Amino acid sequence: MTSTLHSIAELPRLLIEPLVRAALIEDLGRAGDITSDALIPAQQQTRMALNARQHGIVSGLAAAKIAFELIDPAIRIVVHKHDGARLAPGDVIAHVEGPARGILTAERVALNFLGHLSGVASATATLVAAVAFSKAKIVCTRKTTPGLRSLEKLAVRHGGGENHRFGLDDAMLIKDNHIALAGSVSEALRRAKKAAGHLVKIEIEVDTLTQLEEVLAEGVDAVLLDNMASDVLAEAVAMVAGRAITEASGRVTPETATMIAESGVDLISVGWLTHSASVLDIGLDFCA
Structure with missing residues (x-):
């Protein structure tokens, strides 16, 4: 990813x-x-x-x-x-x-x-620098200035960060609206796995530990833990227990990034890096 x-x-x-x-x-x-x-x-x-x-x-x-x-x-x-x-x-x-x-x-x-x-x-x-004590990597998103995505993602790398997917075609990211339209987390994952090629990674966004349990039962490459409180986030990382890449997002600042990193997540994604x-x-x- x-x-x-x-x-x-x-x-x-x-x-x-x-x-x-x-x-x-x-x-x-x-x-x-x-x-x-x-x-x-x-x-x-x-x-x-x-x-x-x-x-x-x-x-x-x-x-x-x-x-x-x-x-x-x-x-x-x-x-x-x-x-x-x-x-x-x-x-x-x-x-x-x-x-x-x-x-x-x-x-x-x-x-x-x-x-x-x-x-x-x-x-x-x-x-x-705020998360240097941890294993967490700072990654950008697709929230980029129209037309400037490649340059902005390169700038993130110049700053020591890493890149999330570049577009809709290089990885699957199942978000809340996808889940709502598919009917459930399990059904969304089953459809994604059926369609994905052997080189395509699949990530899914979850908001609750109940959703995360459903994801782990199906299996996935990466899970996006969206806007979770720090204690819930730490519990979510413990539940995953290395079975998937863990990514946290939502209201990330230099101050909150430290607390998010303490949860043990692998990635912290930040939209405002490229758009604001x-x-x-x-x-x-x-x-x-």
């Missing part, structure tokens, strides 16, 4: 470039950067720095680099802090050198990707 990579595999440019291109087209509109075109001579060169203004983890450099390169291939990016590196205020992440007009045109799109994805990585790192993490403050500053 999760990534087991020991080193982080970066995304190929082929997957990132269309996302960056779409963002640039949105920003350029119908006439391009009329401000920079009016103020900056085409031949003017400059050197600027991507500077961290907060503590955090950097992510999104590939997208930022592509933004500059698509606007003007003559722009050069010299990276000093690679994705996954820790940042402190004042750290220079990279220098951007070349045609000034192109650098200013690409600036906002590059910073949008870099700030958002670094925010995801930084929030993940905070949760990972605060942007990390990163700026592009002129080098005098």
Whole structure:
């Protein structure tokens, strides 16, 4: 259900470039950067720095680099802090050198990707640190910004977390509405097992220990223990007793993550990491 990579595999440019291109087209509109075109001579060169203004983890450099390169291939990016590196205020992440007009045109799109994805990585790192005493892994969900799932899930890995399924097609996750429409936990599991291929994992969400008993009687690869109180969660993990991967979700914060991890769960899934993490403050500053 999760990534087991020991080193982080970066995304190929082929997957990132269309996302960056779409963002640039949105920003350029119908006439391009009329401000920079009016103020900056085409031949003017400059050197600027991507500077961290907060503590955090950097992510999104590939997208930022592509933004500059698509606007003007003559722009050069010299990276000093690679994705996954820790940042402190004042750290220079990279220098951007070349045609000034192109650098200013690409600036906002590059910073949008870099700030958002670094925010995801930084929030993940905070949760990972909160559960470092335990075996629990922090994982993201499908609650992602439309179009940015691959980049956001990569940012989670840069922050030390792991990935849950990428889409509806790489694993089965039976949720409460599936159970309601199937008629019962047992019937939902029987239908899933009948349809699943030999490489497809099955996970099911439960809200109560009674549902969990029914799941364990049928057997499953993983069980999602949703919004359970800490004492109930610990009892649920004890009931599973290693017969399935245990995942906890619901109202996870750096403070509650510690209590959730104490239950002995294998995974803690967090939706807000990808849809609501605060942007990390990163700026592009002129080098005098």
